[in-house]
Amino acid sequence: xxxxxxxxxxxxxxxxxxxxxxxxxxxxxxxxxxxxxxxxxxxxxxxxxxxxxxxxxxxxxxxxxxxxxxxxxxxxxxxxxxxxxxxxxxxxxxxxxxxxxxxxxxxxxxxxxxxxxxxxxxxxxxxxxxxxxxxxxxxxxxxxxxxxxxxxxxxxxxxxxxxxxxxxxxxxxxxxxxxxxxxxxxxxxxxxxxxxxxxxxxxxxxxxxxxxxxxxxxxxxxxxxxxxxxxxxxxxxxxxxxxxx
Ligand code: 6PG
Numbered sequence: 001x002x003x004x005x006x007x008x009x010x011x012x013x014x015x016x017x018x019x020x021x022x023x024x025x026x027x028x029x030x031x032x033x034x035x036x037x038x039x040x041x042x043x044x045x046x047x048x049x050x051x052x053x054x055x056x057x058x059x060x061x062x063x064x065x066x067x068x069x070x071x072x073x074x075x076x077x078x079x080x081x082x083x084x085x086x087x088x089x090x091x092x093x094x095x096x097x098x099x100x101x102x103x104x105x106x107x108x109x110x111x112x113x114x115x116x117x118x119x120x121x122x123x124x125x126x127x128x129x130x131x132x133x134x135x136x137x138x139x140x141x142x143x144x145x146x147x148x149x150x151x152x153x154x155x156x157x158x159x160x161x162x163x164x165x166x167x168x169x170x171x172x173x174x175x176x177x178x179x180x181x182x183x184x185x186x187x188x189x190x191x192x193x194x195x196x197x198x199x200x201x202x203x204x205x206x207x208x209x210x211x212x213x214x215x216x217x218x219x220x221x222x223x224x225x226x227x228x229x230x231x232x233x234x235x236x237x238x239x240x241x242x243x244x245x
Pocket of ligand 1 (some may be wrong): 043044045046047072073074076085127143144145146150151152153
């Protein structure tokens, strides 16, 4: 496993720019090597700044027709709901890119949760032509971090943390959108690169717990994310990195 990297940026805007640069770098590498860039998007609010930059300043830096968009998790709401992770990515980026509809593989949050999870798993298995015990390998998985150390929709103390076979599961979590669909840790850990984007003072304790605390993935789920044959990169702004030694 290649080393883990922690990169601290001055502020949120610098983090958004560096994250966009990382996306462009990995896109170029993946398209040259594999003919496509499979990008697993994160939700929440942090990535919006990067998505905006990818659709503007970096628009000509990526061969968008070779990019396949996936999501690491989704809230169980319709795709036009303001809390939908797809809606956020569409508003900030996808609506402004020269992509075909078949390049966008959203999680169908409008379905009943279990059905939506099974449907996405079936779609991933089909698109990636997976055998029963295989996991998709994303070129790049973007991940966020909650102030309670959750990532994607893998929340502390939930059964989803122990899933080792399913690709996607329906979860009920302690958050404003209780019902969600999340990819599982083995999927993220099969990515070529995992890139965490973490900004703000409110995340400092979670960052400290995950990177320097005792190993306790049940309490700090982001500790589950450790690519088995890939690179783990943490992009932090100074506020989020404040408590690191
Ligand atoms: C989601 C995300 C989630 C998010 C964190 C951080 O669906 O909410 O996938 O894991 O990345 O909750 O969210 P913020 O970026 O809004 O702080």
